Amino acid sequence: MSGILLLEQSLNGLQFGLMLFLLAAGLTLVFGIMDMINLAHGSLYMVGAFLAATFAELTGSFWLAVGLSLVGTALIGMALEMSVLRRLYARDHLSQVLATFAIILIANELVRIIWGPQVPLSTPPALAGPVQIVPGLDYSSYRLVIIAVGLAVAALLYLAVARTRAGMLVRAGASNREMAIAMGVNIKRLFTIVFGFGAALCAIAGAMLGPILAVQVGMGESILILAFVVIVIGGIG
Secondary structure: OOHHHHHHHHHHHHHHHHHHHHHHHHHHHHHHHHOOOOOOHHHHHHHHHHHHHHHHHHHOOHHHHHHHHHHHHHHHHHHHHHHOHHHHOOOOHHHHHHHHHHHHHHHHHHHHHHHOOEEOOOOOHHHOOEEEEEOOEEEEHHHHHHHHHHHHHHHHHHHHHHHOHHHHHHHHHHHOHHHHHHOOOOHHHHHHHHHHHHHHHHHHHHHHHHHHHOEEOOHHHHHHHHHHHHHHHHOOO
16 A cells, blocks of 8 residues: 555545544533433434535535534524433433434434435535645545544534533533532533534534535434444443
């Protein structure tokens, strides 16, 4: 294997791995704090991609569409948590798996009814071409931006969890929920905010990967399996 090919495939792996990290981070936050297995996490990834495609068509700006899809998916996630998932916290994991699998089926059909089976989402024109990294390797400028966005979000996520008061509450709720409640933490509000934050991470991944992997119904299921592999290897919760 040539050095050029090895570098190119390493960049491809880093780009896809960072997007999987965004999905896995939201998934493991939800499990670690709420002790809930949420198979519908991939559906939020799909909804984020479809919203990004819709907003891109309406506004003509890819980056504005990414921001709007992030907000929209977070709101949808919080509404889902308050209306449906909150009733599953006291149930066993089998009940959670069955209920959230049902949400996958419902979400797929709702998306199909609203948008159809597939919608187009193109890369920004400014990032459509390649850039030369080293002599002999012209690499997609859009994939480089995905890598930069993934690293930036990872750094911000670390700072938010490790260096802020909100992050302290998240870590307290994950390590000892009963003690956090006894200390006056509004655990229901914390759960809703964390779920919305996890949904926003899904939206970033869906919007950024949409131009590469296609925005279509059912796109969340295949990538959800990979996200579960990531959190099993990295440590659930």
